[in-house]
Amino acid sequence: MLSSVPESDTVIVADLEAGIGTLTRLPEASVQSTLVVVEPTPRSIDVGQRAALVATERHQGHITIVANKVADEDDVNRVRDSFAEFDVVAVPEDRVMITADRQGASPVDVDPDAPAVKAIGEIAMKMIAAQ
Amino acid sequence: MKIAVVGKGGSGKTSVSGVLARSLARGGHSVVGLDCDTNPNLGLSLGVGDLETERLLSLRDQIDEGEQEHAHTWDDILEAYGTDSPDGVRLTVVNRIDNPEPD
Numbered sequence: 759m760l761s762s763v764p765e766s767d768t769v770i771v772a773d774l775e776a777g778i779g780t781l782t783r784l785p786e787a788s789v790q791s792t793l794v795v796v797e798p799t800p801r802s803i804d805v806g807q808r809a810a811l812v813a814t815e816r817h818q819g820h821i822t823i824v825a826n827k828v829a830d831e832d833d834v835n836r837v838r839d840s841f842a843e844f845d846v847v848a849v850p851e852d853r854v855m856i857t858a859d860r861q862g863a864s865p866v867d868v869d870p871d872a873p874a875v876k877a878i879g880e881i882a883m884k885m886i887a888a889q
Numbered sequence: 890m891k892i893a894v895v896g897k898g899g900s901g902k903t904s905v906s907g908v909l910a911r912s913l914a915r916g917g918h919s920v921v922g923l924d925c926d927t928n929p930n931l932g933l934s935l936g937v938g939d940l941e942t943e944r945l946l947s948l949r950d951q952i953d954e955g956e957q958e959h960a961h962t963w964d965d966i967l968e969a970y971g972t973d974s975p976d977g978v979r980l981t982v983v984n985r986i987d988n989p990e991p992d
Contacts, residue, residue, distance in 0.1 A: 759925070759983045760891065760893070760923065760925065762963070763891065763963055767918075768918075768919040768921055769890045769891075769892065769910075769913050769918050769919065769921070770891040770892065770920075770921050770923055771894065771906050771909055771910040771920060771921070771922050771923065772892065772893050772906075772923040773894050773902065773906040773907075773922070773923070773924050773925060773931045774894060774895045774902075774925050774926065775925060775926045775927045775928075776897060776898030776899075776900075776926065776927070776928070777898065778895065781895050784893070788893070789891040789892060789893045790891055790892070791890065791891070791892045791893070792893045792895065793893070793894045793895070793902075793905065793909070794896060795895070795901055795905050796896060796897070797897075797900050797901070801897065802897045802900050805896065805897035805900075806896060806900075809896065813893075813895070818893060819893075824896075824905055826896075826900055826901045826902075826905060849901075849905070855901065862933045862938065862939050863933070864907055864908070864911060864935055864936030864975065865904060865907070865908050866907075866908055866911045866912070866936065866975075866976075867936045867975065874908075875908055875912075878905055878909055878912060879908070879912035879915075881909065882909050882912040882913045882916065883912070883916060886890075886916065886918065889890055
């Protein structure tokens, strides 16, 4: 489906299934950018490493690792050390994300100035600038 | 530009997808959120709410069960099986299976 979406000025943000299943089935070079979201935990990093490998092998555009829910610099470094050859950006652990999840709401509507929301906003602007 | 967002279940990838899409739209870009997850919740992270998210999922179920006709073009899919989120992000759901396997 994603590979058949026509190219246009519209930005498509595709939330793929958890794990790497969709990524392994996605035709080569279907996207211009891949965000691999990982928590600073061994299991999450392991899945993220496999996802980054598949995305690289299948030429799924520029790959950015999002170190999500990081509590401190040690968390960020744990992710950086595991993805040495990739761009790593950090999104801080933020109560707003939990609150939004519990309310079934968008974090943007709960608090647009929350640190995590602002960090993801900066990722968005960087992606557009790098286009 | 097409952006794929991947990660282990529970990593926060859907929240990241939703905030990313809203941020891009607030920056003046035309944005479509494409929910390809087997447990589709992008609608909640985009801010369309429970009822509208469920309505979209029901539409997908009706297509899967042959009760609704497939749309044949991308524009038709967005029109027939999409909804508008805050900040103008158009959302559509392209996959749903019940009881997805844990990653």
